[in-house]
Amino acid sequence: AQTVTQSQPEMSVQEAETVTLSCTYDTSESNYYLFWYKQPPSRQMILVIRQEAYKQQNATENRFSVNFQKAAKSFSLKISDSQLGDTAMYFCAFMKLHGSSNTGKLIFGQGTTLQVKP
C-alpha cells in the first residue's frame, strides 16, 4: 500500500521569504503522479503543482517549484517570494496509474499548515 508522509505539521515564513515543505512517500509502483494541493481557510482544495514520475525535470508553476527525488521517494515544495495569500494547509498527494484503467484515487499526506507573516 502507498503511504504519504508530511513530517512538518506547522511552518511559518516571513512575507517575501522562501519556504520548503517536505513530503516523502512509499510505493512499489513505477508509474504515478505526485501533487501538492493548497487548502486555504475557505477549505476549497486548489491544485498547486503536479509532477509525473517518469519526468526527471522538476515541475514549476510561477513561484512554486518542486524537488522530486524519485530514488529517495521525496517530493518537496518550494514557495518563493511568499505572499500572505499563501497562508493555507498544504497537502502532498500520490496517485498511482494502472495504464488505461487508472483508478484516480488520491492518497494524501497529513498536511502542513503554513502561516505567512507580514
Place this chain on the structure above:
Amino acid sequence: GAVVSQHPSWVICKSGTSVKIECRSLDFQATTMFWYRQFPKQSLMLMATSNEGSKATYEQGVEKDKFLINHASLTLSTLTVTSAHPEDSSFYICSARRQGVSYEQYFGPGTRLTVT
C-alpha cells in the same frame, strides 16, 4: 472551466434523520467522482469512489449502508448520510475526474454537516 459544486454548503440536522449532499460537475462530464471526509485540521480521508452507472466502491471501514452514494449521471453524484448521529458531523468534500483525463481531480467547495 472544470468547476465542481456542492449543495448544500452547510447543513444542520437532528440525530436519526438522513441528509443528502449533491456534487455536480458544472462544465464537464465526470466518469468518476470521489467522496472525502475531513475533520478539523486533518487530512482528507477517502470514503468511496463512484462511477457513473455502477455501484460505488467503498474504502475499508466505511459503512456502505450508512453512507449511500449514487452516481446517476455524468454530472451528478449524491451522498446520503442515513440515520445521522453527532459523530457523523464533519466536512464532506467531493471531487470529480474529467472524462478522458486520467490524472486530475477537481474539488467541490465542501459541505459542513452538523448533527445535533
